[in-house]
Amino acid sequence: AQTVTQSQPEMSVQEAETVTLSCTYDTSESDYYLFWYKQPPSRQMILVIRQEAYKQQNATENRFSVNFQKAAKSFSLKISDSQLGDAAMYFCAYRSFRTPLVFGKGTRLSVIA
Amino acid sequence: KAGVTQTPRYLIKTRGQQVTLSCSPISGHRSVSWYQQTPGQGLQFLFEYFSETQRNKGNFPGRFSGRQFSNSRSEMNVSTLELGDSALYLCASRKGLAGADTQYFGPGTRLTVL
Numbered sequence: 001a002q003t004v005t006q007s008q009p010e011m012s013v014q015e016a017e018t019v020t021l022s023c024t025y026d027t028s029e030s031d032y033y034l035f036w037y038k039q040p041p042s043r044q045m046i047l048v049i050r051q052e053a054y055k056q057q058n059a060t061e062n063r064f065s066v067n068f069q070k071a072a073k074s075f076s077l078k079i080s081d082s083q084l085g086d087a088a089m090y091f092c093a094y095r096s097f098r099t100p101l102v103f104g105k106g107t108r109l110s111v112i113a
Numbered sequence: 114k115a116g117v118t119q120t121p122r123y124l125i126k127t128r129g130q131q132v133t134l135s136c137s138p139i140s141g142h143r144s145v146s147w148y149q150q151t152p153g154q155g156l157q158f159l160f161e162y163f164s165e166t167q168r169n170k171g172n173f174p175g176r177f178s179g180r181q182f183s184n185s186r187s188e189m190n191v192s193t194l195e196l197g198d199s200a201l202y203l204c205a206s207r208k209g210l211a212g213a214d215t216q217y218f219g220p221g222t223r224l225t226v227l
Contacts, residue, residue, distance in 0.1 A: 033212050043201060045218035052213065091156065097212045100146060100169050101205070103156040 002027045006104035013082045021077045023092030032096040034075045040088040087111045117219035125225045131192040134222045138206030145187040150201040199226045
């Protein structure tokens with residue numbers, strides 16, 4: 001079964017600084033998709049960024065970018081110029097055609113003013 | 114375009130009762146999935162529906178069931194509630210079943226079982 005591991009239960013970052021959240025996954029499939037979701041205190045799960053496994057180029061969405069290492073099965077999220085509104089739980093998730101969305105346990109990110 | 118909506122947002126029930134939660138997907142989305150979120154177990158997949166058919170099911174007891182209507186709206190039902198069913202229940206919709214289809218989540222229903 002596919003598993004997703006987030007080894008950092010909590011992280012903190014100073015406002016305007018850069019932080020990287022780690023994620024590793026285990027799969028025997030070759031075609032899959034990886035996601036980072038953000039869940040603020042309001043509990044609404046929001047998509048931050050997605051990566052298709054067949055694409056070598058790392059996805060980028062404004063201040064958010066990923067470092068996708070397929071061979072190492074690693075998918076980290078980098079947040080640049082951190083803002084107070086970035087404070088939330090961040091979940092790494094995996095999905096394939098056969099497998100529904102599988103989430104990691106999450107990383108709680110605090111942003112210090 | 115309106116997002117995924119879930120009703121009710123909060124619910125309090127007692128053990129042994131049953132509950133029905135509702136989810137309306139984004140317009141044009143035909144797939145609806147349900148997830149249970151608890152502090153201990155994290156986010157766990159319950160089931161996914163597409164075109165009124167259950168396409169995938171997670172590892173939950175038969176007390177948890179769902180259905181999807183012709184307008185893609187979905188309901189999930191939990192019978193004989195237990196204290197451990199207290200959780201945030203999240204619904205997500207996507208256009209279809211392709212791996213590339215991104216899932217968008219609703220705000221969730223917070224269920225408390227007393």
